[in-house]
Amino acid sequence: MKLATLAVPILLASAATLFAQAAPQPAQPMPxxxxxxxxxxxxxxxxxxxxxxxxxxxxxxxxxxxxxxxxxxxxxxxxxxxxxxxxxxxxxxxxxSMTKPITAAAAMILIEEGKLKLDDPLSKYIPAFARMRVLTSPDTSLNTVPATRAITIRNLLTHTAGLSYNIIAKGPLLKEYERLGVLPAEVNMAVEAQMRAVRPKTLAEFADRVATLPLIAQPGTKWSYSIGLDVMGRVIEVASGQSFDAFVQxxxxxxxxxxxxxxxxxxxxxxxxxxxxxxxxxxxxxxxxxxxxxxxxxxxxxxxxxxxxxxxxxxxxxxxxxxxxxxxxxxxxxxxxxxxxxxxxxxxxxxxxxxxxxxxxxxxxxxxxxxxxxxxxxxxxxxxxxxxxxxxxxxxxxxxxxxxxxxxxxxxxxxxxxxxxxxxxxxxxxxxxxxxxxxxxxx
The missing domain is CATH 3.40.710.10 (DD-peptidase/beta-lactamase superfamily)
Structure with a gap:
């Protein structure tokens, strides 16, 4: 049996025992x-x-x-x-990006309630995603071909939608992300002033802008880190009838x-x-x-x-x-x-x-x-x-x-x-x- 297999239950018990033995007096709480x-x-x-x-x-x-x-x-x-x-x-x-598992958990709650399905097309919730196009050379050109399959909820959750990210994209695609303000993150006040000048003001507008961008791969064919969980925020709003942040709260x-x-x-x-x-x-x-x-x-x-x-x-x-x-x-x-x-x-x-x-x-x-x-x-x-x-x-x-x-x-x-x-x-x-x-x- 592996050492870790033995050690973890013992550590669990020992940690609990340590807390019991080290319980501080009320007048002198222990950090x-x-x-x-x-x-x-x-x-x-x-x-x-x-x-x-x-x-x-x-x-x-x-x-x-x-x-x-x-x-x-x-x-x-x-x-x-x-x-x-x-x-x-x-x-x-x-x-x-540790926000992503929390957003995913919110989506899973809606899947449990039948308000979403893993393999539903994204366009069921955001119609702008109905007709997507896919880049033929993602790092160097904006030439595209039609998408041969629909983006699904599963694809958003697993970074397999074919979406990209401003921290990943290169060349002309990166310039498109920047031009459209598809920049869902905060760095500091100076950078934020530049981003706000072009960034959408609502999740609905953000998602619709994302839908105008070409994909880097056919949906469901490649893992590529992406803004998928940001788009999921809008899906959660549509499926739940609440604002995304209110639903998470x-x-x-x-x-x-x-x-x-x-x-x-x-x-x-x-x-x-x-x-x-x-x-x-x-x-x-x-x-x-x-x-x-x-x-x-x-x-x-x-x-x-x-x-x-x-x-x-x-x-x-x-x-x-x-x-x-x-x-x-x-x-x-x-x-x-x-x-x-x-x-x-x-x-x-x-x-x-x-x-x-x-x-x-x-x-x-x-x-x-x-x-x-x-x-x-x-x-x-x-x-x-x-x-x-x-x-x-x-x-x-x-x-x-x-x-x-x-x-x-x-x-x-x-x-x-x-x-x-x-x-x-x-x-x-x-x-x-x-x-x-x-x-x-x-x-």
Whole structure:
């Protein structure tokens, strides 16, 4: 039997025992990060080293083992100034593409209710997508041929619609995305001023503009990272009869008590918001300081692919629901079968997913990967047995990471904020440290 298979249940029990033994007296509450450090010394040492070596101002993770209290190892502060708050469970971080699994979950709820079907044509909800065209040379020309099949809801959820992305597109296609303002993301106030000059003002207008763009491949034939989950936001509006953000709030955030997840950060919470940085070589420069952040003003519309700010505690609650196949604290968000479907390989027949990096917030792996609704799915165990086969997750362009292993009942969220997301090997190093911490309890 693999070490990880033995270690994880023992770590789960040990973590619960540690919390019971270390329960603080009411008059002297113990910071949760200190408790986490005792249970996860290798992870804590890794995080402390990141801050000590100047790789990042601060970092916090949320690690869950079954239904034991979540552990929140943390180090440093949320900005490079001594007055900044320590990084902690309720610090606010730009999660960018970790918004995608939440949007996908909203779509899965509507699929469960029969208001959407996986293989419905997109044009059923947005008629402008009825007649699409496909580029013959996506990187160099705008020459097209007619699409031979319809884009489906499955295609939107799995990045197989043939849509592109301004962070992926090249040449004349990129210029078209920019000309039409198909730019569903926020960077900082200076960039936002330029984007707002051309960006649509509503999700409905956004989706209709996307429908005028040529595709990079025939629908259902190729995995290509895309604005599919942003278009899904409009589908959710049409299918639910509610605004996209209102539906997410009512059906996901409120029942899961995710009280620190925002499309717009309230001014009164700015002290919790991390500063986002960009690296030039090893030099770190603020690109979106918290005090003047673009996230303090409402977006043009809620971006289903990259629009949310959240906390480690909040995102852990979302993952905990998925770990439990749709339920948390006695509240059911979706049926067990729906959660299982969301975290299964939903790629169309003949399409494969080989991983993606390069500042996208995606993931790469030595293990074979598939793709579910809004996130990757491990088709075999990872290098350390963690993540294991069936693990679902995704990351964000500013370095955030999230995954849930519903088989071993483990979940992990890591919050940092800097571009590019692959500046440091946080994904691989954090998994290795987690495996070492688990192994301590197997001896």
């Amino acid at each position: 949760v990060a200190n408790v986490a450090a005792g249970a996860m010394p290798n992870t804590q040492a890794l995080f402390d080293g990141y801050v000590r070596d100047g790789k990042m101002p601060g970092i916090v993770a949320a690690y869950g083992f079954g239904d034991a209290p979540t552990l929140f190892p943390a180090a440093g502060r949320i900005a490079d100034v001594s007055s900044a708050a320590p990084a902690g469970p309720d610090s606010l971080w730009r999660i960018y 009512a059906r996901i955030f409120d029942p899961l008590k995710m009280r620190s997840s925002y499309w717009t950060v309230p001014r009164g919470e700015v002290q919790r918001l991390a500063t986002n940085y960009t690296f030039t070589g090893d030099t770190r420069t603020p690109i979106d300081p918290a005090a003047t952040s673009v996230y303090l003003q409402p977006p043009s519309f809620p971006y289903g692919g990259a629009g949310l700010v959240s906390s480690a505690r909040d995102y852990d609650r979302f993952l905990h629901m998925l770990q439990n196949y749709g339920t948390l604290d006695g509240v059911r968000v979706m049926k067990r079968e729906t959660a299982a479907l969301m975290m299964s390989n939903l790629l169309p027949a003949g399409v494969t997913f080989g991983g993606i990096g390069g500042g996208t917030g995606g993931t790469t792996s030595a293990a074979p990967l598939g793709y579910g609704a809004g996130g990757s799915v491990y088709l075999a165990d990872g290098p350390f047995g963690i993540p294991s086969k069936g693990t679902y997750g995704w990351g964000g362009a500013a370095g955030t990471i999230a995954y849930v292993d519903p088989v071993k009942r483990i979940r992990g969220t890591i919050m940092v904020n800097y571009f590019p997301s692959e500046k440091w090997p946080t994904r691989s190093e954090s998994v290795a440290a987690l495996a070492k911490d688990a192994a301590r309890y197997a001896r």
